[in-house]
Amino acid sequence: MILALLNQKGGVGKTTLATHIAGELARRGKTVILLDADPQGSALDWVQRRAQQGLARLFGAVGLPRETLHQEAPELARRADHLIIDGPPRIAALARSTLMAADRVLVPVQPSPFDFWASAEMVDLIREAQVFRPALRAAFAINRRVSTTVIGREAREALADQPLPALRAEVRQRIVFADSAAAGRLVHELIPDGAAAREISSLVDELLGWAA
Template identity: 55%
Template sequence: MIIALLNQKGGVGKTTLAVHLAEVLSRLDKSVLLVDADPQGSALDWAANRPDNPPFPVIGLPKPTLHRELPAIAKNHDFVLIDGPPRVNELARAAIMASDVVLIPVQPSPFDVWAAKEIVDLLREASTFKENLKSAFVINRKIVNTAIGRDVVEALSSYPVPVLKTSIGQRVAFAESAAQGLTVLHTDPSGPASQEIVSLAKELLEL
């Protein structure tokens, strides 16, 4: 299964989610590949900052030919996570065409809801070529114990894309683990951040 994390709006947490989902899936004894398709190379930076080798390979492939090159690279892996670019461009189109599932991280703000239209339009365009393409929103960086998370779910209902039940909170643990080239599953394995990520991975697999 190839899963792309995409949104034309930067700063929504694509890399954080991609890295953490790759970590969870690798712990299920699955062969996982993380593809950094963002020219900024944040996932590659994360891997380089690790104190040891990650349990899955991380490669850079920020190329508009991604959809043609990835199948040969991905064939020996159970799961491939694509950390997509922060804009709707040829790279994003290539990532969609390479994927089975597109996960769209959205922060709980009106700006993110409005910005989601571009990636939804791109998915609609791609669906004419890929009838079985699946997609879903995931609420990321939700402020815990506030109503704004519920409000954004309601606002996103205007799009023909489902919203996953699992939301990821705005937690310092994610930044602290990233600074070490690790994940919250290493630094706080029983904490709420880890529980949310594991729940998200399970829900994603049910798609």
Template identity: 35%
Template structure:
């Protein structure tokens, strides 16, 4: 797994990119992998999470770096020498600035909050990924299982030029709570269904 690069991308804001990035990082670390987070989003949500983590834990247990869109390749080259996995969080837009992060990726993960609007928003990311010769994996997020909307979105997602991941993340408050505390759901005081969802997602992504 040495030097694996995972890019989390989605042009629609609020799809859960940062939530997904930090929880994958924490889950990988729990499995004994060294992880670096690379924030290319000017909003800096990932950086704020990391600073909150330092305040809470002292030793964050993860490496962290920031980069402009065009500095991604250089930063990845450095980080891959010192960690097993680099996770890139990207800004909520799709243009040429996103291409370096897609180009560096061994795995592109596209979170989709369970709505048709979010699904439509994936088209730009999938198009850029296709131009880079990559086939992304789509992860349904904030799912309300058993609803007609969930079934409709899942069915529509299966038609995309991407691989729909079977594991999904439900709409759970604990994801937002732990994010604000600089933690992942696996580090919550009580491990519940959210932890199992992240573990199942990671298993499937790495398979």
């Protein structure tokens, strides 16, 4: 599976989800390559922090923020069970190249009206790509949900009007995700039996079923 995480809006938690999806797949015995297509290189920074602390490498990581990504990604994918692409925000040409490489696209959205409105540009790019690649499938993933807010509770209803489905699994706003980013670790490594680890596990379960 080549899974791309994309949203033209920044700050929606793409890198956190990408590293945790890759890490969870690796924990399950799969070979994984994480492709960082964001020029900021945040996913590679996370991998480097991990290496600096002497932690075991979970998966391969490659930086490839180029518009030729769709030509190079398939070769990388042949070396692993799963290729996870942490896509760029606000760079339409690079996003298009990522879409042409992917089998599945996950669009992380925070439960806020601004995020829902901003997702329209990403939806347009996906539908454009599906003209050339009809088998390409895409879905929203509700991320950083604050369950005590009204908009958090109504996020799924708000997404019902969108042309893409939303995964059932949701990831809530939790401090442990920020701690994991700073430490170069997975939430499972910090709090193995915690709610955050269970949410990531549920998300990966659903992704694997979706990819089958």
